[in-house]
Amino acid sequence: MGYQLTDTSYQSKRLSKEELLKHMNSFELDLKISVGIWYFSPSGGRFHEAYVPNKTIEERIEMAADMAKYGVRAIEAHYPNEVNEENYYLYERLAKETGIVLQSCYPAIFYPKEYEFGSLSNPIRKYRDKAIETLVNCLKFAKEKKLHHAGIWPGIDGYTYSLGTNFYDMWDRFEAAVAMALDEVPGVICAIEPKPYEPAPNNIYRTTSDGLIACKDIESRLTNKINKEILAKGIPLMGMQPEIGHIRMGGEDAPYAIARCLREGRLFNTHWNSQPMGNYDQDLNIGVVEWQQAEAMLYVLKMAGYREYFGIDINPERMPVEKAIEINSLALHIMNERINSLPHEKLIESYFDPENNRGEIEMILVQTMKK
Numbered sequence: 033m034g035y036q037l038t039d040t041s042y043q044s045k046r047l048s049k050e051e052l053l054k055h056m057n058s059f060e061l062d063l064k065i066s067v068g069i070w071y072f073s074p075s076g077g078r079f080h081e082a083y084v085p086n087k088t089i090e091e092r093i094e095m096a097a098d099m100a101k102y103g104v105r106a107i108e109a110h111y112p113n114e115v116n117e118e119n120y121y122l123y124e125r126l127a128k129e130t131g132i133v134l135q136s137c138y139p140a141i142f143y144p145k146e147y148e149f150g151s152l153s154n155p156i157r158k159y160r161d162k163a164i165e166t167l168v169n170c171l172k173f174a175k176e177k178k179l180h181h182a183g184i185w186p187g188i189d190g191y192t193y194s195l196g197t198n199f200y201d202m203w204d205r206f207e208a209a210v211a212m213a214l215d216e217v218p219g220v221i222c223a224i225e226p227k228p229y230e231p232a233p234n235n236i237y238r239t240t241s242d243g244l245i246a247c248k249d250i251e252s253r254l255t256n257k258i259n260k261e262i263l264a265k266g267i268p269l270m271g272m273q274p275e276i277g278h279i280r281m282g283g284e285d286a287p288y289a290i291a292r293c294l295r296e297g298r299l300f301n302t303h304w305n306s307q308p309m310g311n312y313d314q315d316l317n318i319g320v321v322e323w324q325q326a327e328a329m330l331y332v333l334k335m336a337g338y339r340e341y342f343g344i345d346i347n348p349e350r351m352p353v354e355k356a357i358e359i360n361s362l363a364l365h366i367m368n369e370r371i372n373s374l375p376h377e378k379l380i381e382s383y384f385d386p387e388n389n390r391g392e393i394e395m396i397l398v399q400t401m402k403k
Contacts, residue, residue: 035178038221039267043336044297049384052335056376061334063364066106066135066301066343067099067357069114071315074349083349089114093122097130098354102361106135106180106341111170113140120177135180135341136223136301139163139170142188142231150189153206153236164209171217180341181300183223183273184210190232206236207246211253214269218258223273223300228282230313239282240289243272247298268298275303275345276326277313287328294336302333303345304364315347317356318363324397326363331371370400 047055072092076082087095096107107123109115115123115137123134141151141163149156151163167184174182189206191197214222226243227235237243247270251263259269272293279289293299306321307314319326342364348356375396382389 035175035219037219037262037267038180038300038340040221040271040300040340041266041268041297043294043299043338045337049380053377053380055337056334056380059334059337060372061330061338061368063103063368064105064341065103065361065364066108066341067096067104068108068343068345069093069096070110071345071347072096072353074347089119090122093126095353096132097126099357100130100132102358103365104132104357104361106133108136108138108343109134110140111137111173112166115173117173134177135343136183137170137174137177137179138183138185139166141166142185147188150202150232150236152184152186152209153189153202155201155205160205160209164213167210167213168216171213171220171222175217175220181221181223181271181273183225183301185225185227185273186236187227187231189236190229190234191236192233194234202236203246203249207250207253210250210270211255214250214259215254215256218256219262221269221271221300223271225273225275225278225303226282227275227278227313230281240272240274240279240284240292243274244292244296244298247271247296266297268296271298271300273301273303273343274299275305276318276329277303277305277307277315277345280307280309280322280325281311281313283309286325287332290329291332291336294332294338299336299338299340301341301343302338303343304360305344305346315345317346317348318344318360319367323367327367327371330364330367331374334371374400 069092072095073084073087127133141147146159146162152160154160171182224237224243224246226237226239228238229235237246250270254260262269274289274293276286279286304318306316306318308321344360346356378392382392
């Protein structure tokens with residue numbers, strides 16, 4: 033069987049008031065939960081040592097096997113340090129024994145010292161070329177293994193000082209590099225995960241809108257016939273993998289940001305956690321901070337008929353990762369039950385006729401507090 037391209041164009045469909053009400057009363061989100069293998073044994077930070085011993089990839093995959101009981105259906109990993117051609121058999125075994133599949137892979141182009149001045153946007157060609165090579169191999173791996181998507185977190189790309197930064201050149205280098213890689217491996221979808229800062233003092237794509245603009249700019253550079261035919265069908269090749277924590281670090285409203293991606297049909301994946309407004313990247317468990325942000329975001333996904341994954345992206349430094357996954361899975365399922373039980377007709381009517389429904393949404397918000 034050939035590679036099945038993930039098509040998220042369905043997300044951009046507009047619904048009338050009547051169609052939306054029918055949809056909300058009949059559609060329920062399928063909580064396909066995925067986990068990131070990178071936080072199964074959190075490393076130390078800038079100011080402290082690791083609190084738990086490091087674990088091999090095989091040991092981490094054994095841990096993942098026990099998470100199926102919490103509804104985990106997929107695992108995410110970085111290429112080539114966490115998943116590669118040599119250790120892929122471990123992920124195949126995981127899928128066969130538990131049903132947990134490898135969902136996606138991301139090029140590991142942010143941690144190595146070669147990327148001190150960026151990866152795909154690095155002005156030093158030999159380092160940029162190395163990053164491109166890793167991305168190309170990552171895309172090939174995603175296509176060969178029929179993964180849901182590949183993705184890029186440009187954490188190390190960006191700038192320290194605004195003064196003297198050649199922004200045009202920085203964006204051009206990154207976008208040209210991604211387009212080059214996509215044309216070399218056509219027919220693979222690739223997600224961008226924006227972030228305002230960390231580890232670069234100022235990241236190259238700070239906000240959701242920045243990421244969406246980059247998606248369009250990269251697609252406009254594609255020349256491969258296969259890619260151009262896919263785009264002509266209205267299927268996006270570049271999309272988004274927004275994370276709640278990154279959204280809130282940038283002062284954005286999470287439901288709004290998610291809706292922006294859905295409107296473009298570009299929401300390839302979602303990463304879930306919680307985060308105080310601003311602050312450093314904390315990757316807290318879902319809902320422990322700003323429960324309403326996550327719940328309203330889930331409601332937006334229900335409105336759009338979202339069918340992709342719900343990635344738990346946390347940093348459980350002070351609790352067993354198995355306990356953290358149990359907590360996060362439970363939080364998502366509780367939220368899903370709550371949004372399904374909301375008075376959809378009253379909410380929709382309050383939006384379309386606010387003049388005659390003053391205070392109704394506020395009343396619904398208050399009444400849900402006792403559930």
